[in-house]
Structures are given as structure tokens and as C-alpha cells.
Amino acid sequence: MLIVANWKAYVEDIKKAKSLVATSKKLARTTDVSVVLAPPSPLLGILAEKNKSKVAFSAQDVSVTTGGAQTGEATAQAYAAAGATYAIIGHSERRAKGDTNELISQKLAHAIAHGLTPILCIGEQERDGEGRYLSVVREEITLAIESLMPKERAKVIIAYEPLWAIGKTAAEAITSADLGEMVLYIRKVLAELLPGKSSGHSLVLYGGSVEPGNIRPLAGSSGVDGFLVGHASVDPAAFSLIVKNLI
Ligand code: 13P
Secondary structure: OOOEEEEOOOOOHHHHHHHHHHHHHHHHOOOOOOOEEEOOOHHHHHOOOOOOOOOOEEOOOOOOOOOHHHHHHOOOHHHOOOOOOOEOOOOHHHHHHOHHHHHHHHHHHHHOOOOOOEEEEOOOOOOOOOOHHHHHHHHHHHHHOOOHHHHHHHHOOEOOOHHHOOOOOHHHHHHHHHHHHHHHHHHHHHHOOOHHHHHHHHOEEEOOOOOOOOOHHHHHHHOOOOEOOOHHHHHHHHHHHHHOOOO
């Protein structure tokens, strides 16, 4: 199982960040869960420097530019130099600030070109009775990865994060049955876009109000490969319980 802790902008001081890293390193040492931390970018370089632990680091986004006269941009290359090995791309909170499917596709290409494993966030705004949310999911995956080469497409991790489930509580998150259906659907879409049987190796994660109280049922029978955790990932006790409840 892969657990990605998306700290968003919740962590703003280095002491708190270092203590969360220490908690995660212990969890990674004592369980077989793979832990990836996505701190705010100014902190990432400090935390990931000379990292030799089992914990990996992720950018929360990468710039659509590749460097040069671009004030304020943090490129995939700079993230890789700072010690990141993953990059979250297309998070709904970035889409809300203007990331289109086209920009997201370019960001995926930059991330892959610099050796970062992209975690592509997709997910519908709301669930309708006619299944239109399935077309949203299909379109977001297709438009993001279709311009990549087949072997690049196979590197993309899909994180299904329905907007209606983000930032709530475990009780309002998706049910295990609905998640299981969506995971199957995503694998079907990937099978159409990836060569041969390679989509069988693609990882599919879920994010949206993952907490200690719902991690077990969600992991149980849904077929998901891991989770993208937001608010609960910056609470050391909750994050520890999430990881421990997985084993
Ligand atoms: P929450 O876990 O706070 O709902 O956030 C989910 C998310 O957006 C992770 O990327």
C-alpha cells in the first residue's frame, strides 16, 4: 500500500514539519506501507536533503514552464534537485486556480522527463444519477495522458479524489462499494489507453476525507492501491493510526 501525505499549506514551520517527517520515518521503518510526503515547496528541500530513509518526497505541483525568466515558478527539474521523487499534478485545488487538462498534460510530461513519478489527481465535482461523473473521470484521465508516449503513460499513478469528498469527515467520504466500482472503471479506462497488459501495473489511489475511522473499510475490498491523505496527514496521531490500520 502507498500512502501519500498531502500537507497542502497546513504546515508552515520547520519544527512541525521535521516532527511529522520523524513520525513518518518510524512508520515506514516499522510497517511495509510505503510513505510519500508532499510538504509545501519551501520546506521540501530542507526535509528531503540527503534523504536515505524509506520515506519519499513529492512536489504538490510542478510548474508548466521548464525554467528561465519565470519568477515564482518551481520547475520539475528544481523539485528533482531538491530531493523529490514524486509530483502531485492536477489536484482539484490547483484546477480551481486555473490548471486545465492541457496544462496538466504538459506538467505530467515535465515531471516524467525529470524522473518524478506523477500522481495525477482526477475526480468529479458531484455525483449525478445518470452516471455523468464517469465521463468526467474518463475525460480527465484521457486528456491528461493521451499525449504521452505509451511507456510514459504507464508511469502515471492515478489518484481518484472526488471533490465532494475532500475536506470533510470519514462519515462523508466515499463508501467502499462505490470506491470499488470506481477503481474498476479507472482500470478499464487505463486498459484502453495503455499498451498491452501494462495497465495492470498502474497504481490507483483514493483521496477525500481519509481518516483512521474509514481507512480499513476503504482498503478492504475496493481494490485500491493506496491513499492520498490531506488534513489527517498533518495530525501525527491520526496519520500513525491510518498507517497502522492498514496492516
Ligand atoms: P482531505 O483528506 O483533507 O479530504 O484532502 C484530500 C486531498 O485533497 C488529498 O490530496
